[in-house]
Amino acid sequence: MTELSEKEKxxxxxxxxxxxxxxxxxxxxxxxxxxGIMDSLDIVSLAVFIEQEFGQKIDLTNPQTMLALRRFDSLxxxxxx
Amino acid sequence: xxxxxxxIVTSDMDEALTALDLDxxxxxxxxxxxxxxxxxxxxxxxxxxxxLELIEPMSDDASTVxxxxxxxxxxxxxxxxxxxxEAVEAEYQTRPGAFVLGRYTITVNSFGGQxxxxxxxxxxxxxxxxxxxx
Numbered sequence: 105m106t107e108l109s110e111k112e113k114x115x116x117x118x119x120x121x122x123x124x125x126x127x128x129x130x131x132x133x134x135x136x137x138x139x140g141i142m143d144s145l146d147i148v149s150l151a152v153f154i155e156q157e158f159g160q161k162i163d164l165t166n167p168q169t170m171l172a173l174r175r176f177d178s179l180x181x182x183x184x185x
Numbered sequence: 186x187x188x189x190x191x192x193i194v195t196s197d198m199d200e201a202l203t204a205l206d207l208d209x210x211x212x213x214x215x216x217x218x219x220x221x222x223x224x225x226x227x228x229x230x231x232x233x234x235x236x237l238e239l240i241e242p243m244s245d246d247a248s249t250v251x252x253x254x255x256x257x258x259x260x261x262x263x264x265x266x267x268x269x270x271e272a273v274e275a276e277y278q279t280r281p282g283a284f285v286l287g288r289y290t291i292t293v294n295s296f297g298g299q300x301x302x303x304x305x306x307x308x309x310x311x312x313x314x315x316x317x318x319x
Contacts, residue, residue: 144248144249148309161284
């Protein structure tokens with residue numbers, strides 16, 4: 105995995121705490137919902153995590169936001185610097 | 186606060202009914218929700234003045250399909266009746282850890298006709314607020 109920004113490190117921590125370090129090998133390549141890593145309640149947990157870590161409340165009723173939460177790179181882009 | 190019904194998701198309706206010591210004769214109404222793509226089975230528990238809503242995902246993109254795949258059978262949400270959906274939404278939107286998940290309109294005759302619902306998650310707890318429209 106290429107070197108991570110501070111924002112990416114925080115997001116990676118959310119997934120490593122749940123899935124272990126093995127997820128680092130594929131985190132940029134997978135759809136979190138498709139591979140079963142996250143369900144709807146996990147999405148809420150991720151939203152809570154983002155709110156706590158970044159102070160950003162995301163809109164889970166927005167289809168574009170929900171799509172962005174499914175992949176690592178779009179998730180990173182969703183969170184404001 | 187009055188709990189109106191409890192939402193339980195299952196991937197196998199007969200298994201859910203057996204777990205609750207119920208059978209299909211206890212089901213008063215079945216509604217297909219075309220938006221969330223779930224079958225909803227409504228059961229009244231007169232001893233508690235409470236409804237059960239058994240939810241069975243009907244397609245791979247149903248709103249509860251991953252919950253059902255993960256748990257097989259599990260408690261999904263608590264429903265609370267209200268006449269003030271907009272006020273409830275405004276209040277929860279400002280609360281840390283609370284997120285609006287969706288708003289829907291559906292007809293459930295067991296609940297009095299057309300209803301408007303608001304789903305809110307507070308961390309791992311899903312609340313559904315329902316207002317009977319007609």
